[in-house]
Amino acid sequence: MRIVDKLKQAEESGTPYFSFEYFPPKTEQGLVNLYDRIERMGRTGPAFVAVTWGAGGATAQRTLELSDSCQGIFGLDALMHITCTNMDREKVDKALAGARSAGVRNILALRGDAPRGDEFWSACSGGFTHAVDLVRYVRETHGDYFCIGVAGYPEGHSECTNLDTDLEYLAEKVRAGADFVVSQLVYDADVFIEWLRKCRAIGIDCPVIPGVLPVQSYQSFRRLIHLTKVLVPEPLRQALEDVRANDQAVKDLGVEHAVATIRKLQAAGVRGVHITTLNLENTVMRVLSALGLGSESRPPRSVTEPSGVPSAWDDFPNGRWGDARSPAFGNLGSYVSTYGTAMQKFGSGASVWGEPTEISDITEIFVNYVEGSLASLPWSDEPLLAETQKIKEELVRVNQLGFWTLASQPALDGAASDDVTYGWGPRGGYIYQKAFVECFVHQSLFPGFLSRLQNASPRITYYASNGAGDFISNAVGAQGDAATALTWGVFPGRAVVQPTLIDKMNFLAWRTEAFHSWAEWADMFPRGSPQERFLREMAEKCWLVNVVDNEYRNPDTIWNMFQ
Template identity: 65%
Template sequence: MKVSDKLRQAADSKRPYFSMEYFPPKTEQGLANLYDRIERMSRLGPMFVAVTWGAGGATAQRTLELCGACQGVFGIETVMHLTCTNMDRKKVDEALEGAKEAGIQNILALRGDPPRGSEYWTACEGGFEHAVDLVRHIRDKYGDYFSIGVAGYPEGHIESSDKEQDFEYFVEKVEAGADFVVSQLVYDAEAFLGWERKCRARGIKVPIVAGVLPIQSYQSFRRLAFLTKVHVPEDLRQKLEAAKTNDQAVKDLGVEHAVATVRRLQEAGVMGVHLTTLNLEHSVQRVLAALGMAESPAAAGALSGPSAALPGPSVALSGTSAVQGVERQLWDDFPNGRWGDARSPAFGSADAYGAMLKFDAQGASRVWGQPRALEDISQLFVRFVRGEIPSLPWSDEPLMGETERIRDELVRLNELGYWTLASQPALDGVASTDATHGWGPRGGYVYQKAFVECFVPSRLFPAFLSRLQSASGRITYYAANRQGDFMTNAQQSDGTALTWGVFPGRAVVQPTLIDKMSFLAWRAEAFQTWRDWAAMFPQASDESRFLLGTANDCWLVNVIDNDYKMSDAIWQVFH
């Protein structure tokens, strides 16, 4: 049954309904575990599920595989996202034929994010320029076989400077043959309702489903809000700011706000919500249980109460890194690092909804300058560590509070040419209530090993590696370059713990660790960011050539000092 038919039936009955969105995991373990998760969540009774599509077809095969499983194995009506970024007509038609073969009759037609390494989006030869072109192509070639959905932007598309013109583009997209609309994420219910009324007044009659994402962590919320530029109510922002060091409190706020948002939408007659899960289940289940919308109350209630996991620490990142924030048996409850646990379906969720760099060329030059020499890079990182600029290409936000403890050393490292992306100081039994370093229940103590992750130019790398190897046993390191060379002295395949806590009546908790799989996944992202930055400059410019050459020249290295009682010893291997 087509999603559009289901939506019409729901509208006639005026009953609340929901759908869920997943993305293809980065690892085989994550995909296998996502299948188990989808099977559990299907018992909640979603009207349909949607699966994202990577820009340029980057996840094409895995998206089709996941869609086929949802439709054919789990029996859930499935919507396949399809973007036209860097996709010629042949690729688009191959994707649509693959969807037909898998029994998929529902497509969410999107333009998508710019391909990585491109300053601005441009259509490839023989491709499509806008989502409306994709809608028309599907209708012209496949008639009514597919139910076509499109995206709606209640607050305007991020790239549009004229909201009224943006709205007219949206109307054109619907009139081209769309059967339903899924909106951008909604944090302000009133903003959505005003836009929805405007749509109806303009004559748009197709169903409009509101996009809702229960906030999972402070960092992911800040990142998505930054990338989408949606309005966040000030009271929610203040509450999140006050709770940002307590992961469980942030999750609770996320559930509370999502429930309140959906209730307000329902009061106004908007019965449908599209829940962006980020491949996580606990918060979504709690939201549905609180709203009484799950078909299986037992399934929703099983995880609807506060999580048994402890709120985790926030590693002091000066860039997003391979640092993982998870409890080993509860993959999803410590989402402090970029990637999370490689076994989790949510592994890499921060990367699933768009590229990192959202500056235009002028903005990048204004904040990060026009680098043409290694010293320019060193000074850029020094300025960031000192708080003189708000971001780096690898970091959307300023340094965290605990970095103050090691700021002087980080400045020295960057002046020497070690460009630091992530760091944390050693801690030996700090109270869990400590305002800067504490986490977890009251009455406990937290510990952490000193850690530094950095880019190291090849001129420094041989001597640096020799010092790391001579300190083997005390120092654990991971190192890789863009060409794929990798080395480590880690002995344990399941990773190296960086942070742990001891609390009354509980086992020791290890919420932060590093392992090979997550480090290598971050390596690919970190080196791609050099290329993204280079693309901000003309192709033949000195800046572009220098940044691409630097990406090929340097190593990504992270260093863990296993002796957490020697708080200053890690710096010796850099000097």
């Protein structure tokens, strides 16, 4: 069914409605478990479910598969995202043809972000410059078959400094054929209400749905705000700072604020709300339950997923080094690329990381990042976390030697769970961590490095792979892949929690993304340029290596591997 027809029916009858947004998981097991969640959450009666789209069609097949399943298996109207970023007309035609073949009739047409590291957004050859161009193209080529949604920005798009001009751009998208609008995240109801009034005043009379993302964890929320620059009311920001080391308190605060925001929107006559789930379930269900929305708006009674995987998936939402079986395994990239970010700009030219043509240039970039004079990398949108200060001296040395670190953590032996730097989980618990380092290693250094790893104490486990798919590890044997807990917590009244694991499945999932980032970086430069050729050469000549020291009480051995 065309989503706009459902929305208009709800608006005319005064019936509250809601929708969910999901992203395609990185692993097959994560996708299978997400289907379990969508089936349960679908029973609450969402007006539709949205599925995000990776830049340049990076998740095209999985996005289409997920959208198809939402409709064909679960009976939910799917809203499939499509972005302009790195998408020429041929790719757009293929995506739209796939949607039609699957019976998906609803599209969210977005421009998307500039590719990571670009200072400014630009269309690819044969592509689209603005979302309005994509809207017009869909209408010209498919008529009224597709119901088209577009994004709106209550605080203004990051690249538009005039709110009135930004509103006119939105009106132009509606005039070009958009049927409804989904807004960027809303944490201040008053901002959205005033923006909606202005939308109506200039003739935007289609359904406009506010986007809401309940705070799931302090770190994910902090990163989201860093990337999107969404306005956060000071009381919420301060309250989160006060409970940042208590995961349950953060979730409770997230539910409380989301419920209060939606109630205020409803009181102002806003009927619908679009909930970004980040593929998590419990917090979203608590919000629906508090609002009395949905036919089954209750938190799940079971403490485990149907597959038997602990509910720590939701209790301690996973970052990259989470459980690869989790539907939420991955990062925020699938969300932030949907509605646009405002990356900080460093330097000038095409890249915020200069124009590398030699190995020493790469080394300098990584050293500058670890030392703090560079705030991002092609593999990381943020500065290093505070906990890294504990191993900063070693990280600088390692990078100076040419081991380019992408991720790391220090060892911990019973830090208090309410420690402002290292803590997580309920109060009264203790946190443990194994030291680990993940890095790119050039092929000239790799044989000697591998030899040291292979001859090291059994306490050292490692995974290594190159872009061609070669894989070496001492953690995968005759008994299969052994998952290694990198972080765990001991809390009163509950079993030991292991929210952060490393195994072959999640290492290889990240391997694909890590090597793809070399290509994205290379694409920022003209084809055939020295920079472009050099970066593609690095992707071919590097290994990605993850090293874990399983002796968390005396972790010095790990640093002896880097010589």
